Amino acid sequence: MPGWGKAATGVLMALRGPVERLLTLALRRVARLRPDVFERLGEAGDVVFIVAPTDFPVAFRLRPGRGSGEVQVVRGDDEALHAARISGPLLTLLALFDGRCDADSAFFSRRIRVDGDTRAVVALHNTLEAAELTLADLLGVAPAFRDRLNAGLAGALDRLRPAGAEA
Known part of the structure; x- marks a missing residue:
């Protein structure tokens, strides 16, 4: 992880609690409001994914869990039991989440890497x-503000991306 020292990693790990709570609450909110999303996952809803930004010192351990899911912040090199690991630049992973980046293109151009249960990763992607x-x-975010916030976030993420880099 270029540019990140052990001290920065230690600070991020020490402050992980609020991030874990926020992401877990968000995951459970989506499960409550959109149960169809979790039903579509099938068996992959019970597996553990590691989402590991290659340019960030921490990773995210995701267990979708159909309403009782959780997200944990773990060290980037964490190898705890998981079904699949998805690695790539943070901005690419975020763009994959909200559909601004084509997953097949990112995979075949090697901007992201998938290790482990590819069937579970394909289920998550689909x-x-x-x-x-x-x-x-x-x-x-309340529906009235979603479009404005999404546009602002997309613009901010685009500005953060290095010149010439794809999402």
């Missing part, structure tokens, strides 16, 4: 794609 979720949905 579910997210069909759900058409946005970052505003994950944050629980």
